[in-house]
Amino acid sequence: MVTTIQVSPELLGKLQMMKMHVKESYEDIIWDLIEDRLEFSDETKKNIAQAEKDFKEGKTISLEELKKKRGL
Secondary structure, eight states: OOOOOOOOHHHHHHHHHHOSSTTOOHHHHHHHHHHHHHTOOHHHHHHHHHHHHHHHTTOOOOHHHHHHHHTO
16 A cells, blocks of 8 residues: 655655665655664664753763863
């Protein structure tokens, strides 16, 4: 069964930029993204969740702050 989905113009633009060649379908791109996501280990998923939590709680620093802290 084929169906249609709605995406925002912003998402459509991102999908268009992800195409490796002109004839690549959006379905192919979405499948690639899903496969990448499924390949994450449980530990990686846990680390990503923790990083998202830290970011939301303001426990992160910018790249510029990190460079300054490291003397770069």
